Amino acid sequence: MxxxxxxxxxxxxxxxxxxxxxxxxxxxxxxxxxxxxxxxLQQENSRLLQQLQEDEPMGDSQSHHNLLRIYEEGFHVCHVNYGSLRTDGECLFCLSFLGKH
Ligand SMILES: [Zn+2]
Structure with a gap:
């Protein structure tokens, strides 16, 4: 060796x-x-989403449409995880929230 x-x-x-x-x-x-x-970015996003809802006086169907769009873009709209990225696919909280409107 x-x-x-x-x-x-x-x-x-x-x-x-x-x-x-x-x-x-x-x-x-x-x-x-x-x-x-x-x-x-999550905080900023959450803040912007909140602002969007506060600033624009919207009808119920317009507001529901926006939330649905935000959800489809991959973000939570439920109160549990509002504004954060959906990483685990569908969220039951979001779906039940969207279904209520
Ligand atoms: Zn959710």
């Missing part, structure tokens, strides 16, 4: 691990930034 070559292999591996560790750190930072950005 060539001890020198083994040592070189270990040293190379150590270097690669160091690089991976740094890459991992920068990925972690990017994920945190994305999470913060996502939260900010």
């Amino acid at each position: 060539d001890k020198a070559s083994l040592f070189v292999q270990v040293a190379n591996m150590e270097e690669r691990l160091g690089e991976l560790y740094m890459e991992l750190g920068s990925l972690k930072e990017k994920i945190l930034q994305l999470i913060e950005e996502n939260q900010r």
Whole structure:
């Protein structure tokens, strides 16, 4: 067994691990930034949806149409998760809320 070559292999591996560790750190930072950005956008979205409903005096059917459109675009319109992105497909709260109008 060539001890020198083994040592070189270990040293190379150590270097690669160091690089991976740094890459991992920068990925972690990017994920945190994305999470913060996502939260900010959800709040903004929720605020805009609320504003849309408050600003425009709408008839019941117009308001129902808007909520349906928002739901179809992939957002919750139910009180439980209002304004956040629907990530699990259909939402029973939303559907029952939309069905009531
Ligand atoms: Zn919902």
